[in-house]
Amino acid sequence: MHHIYPSDITDHRSSGVLEIAWPDGSVGHLSHGLLRLQCRCGGCEQRRRSGTLPTQADPAMRLVAIEPVGDKGLNLAFSDGHDRGIYPWPYLYELSSGGSL
Numbered sequence: 001m002h003h004i005y006p007s008d009i010t011d012h013r014s015s016g017v018l019e020i021a022w023p024d025g026s027v028g029h030l031s032h033g034l035l036r037l038q039c040r041c042g043g044c045e046q047r048r049r050s051g052t053l054p055t056q057a058d059p060a061m062r063l064v065a066i067e068p069v070g071d072k073g074l075n076l077a078f079s080d081g082h083d084r085g086i087y088p089w090p091y092l093y094e095l096s097s098g099g100s101l
């Protein structure tokens with residue numbers, strides 16, 4: 001799916017859930033803590049390979065900023081200070097539809 005683009009994004013900060021609606025009618029509910037674990041930036045990939053990335057989501061983890069990256073996806077910043085994660089739309093769609101979450 002090359003041109004997937006969300007139809008609506010709602011951040012439920014108090015419950016820590018990012019809700020994303022897609023044009024095909026599906027709606028993903030992505031927990032902030034799990035999104036943090038799914039970060040694909042270079043640093044997290046390195047920690048994942050070396051086995052030092054936590055495998056349990058922190059329920060207190062929160063998104064503190066959601067910035068669009070052109071029309072490609074979102075740059076998510078988290079309450080632990082991590083703000084380098086770029087989440088392309090196809091990746092968010094995959095996470096929404098249950099993929100690795």
Ligand SMILES: [Zn+2]
Nearest residue numbers: 039041044085
């Ligand atoms: Zn990262």
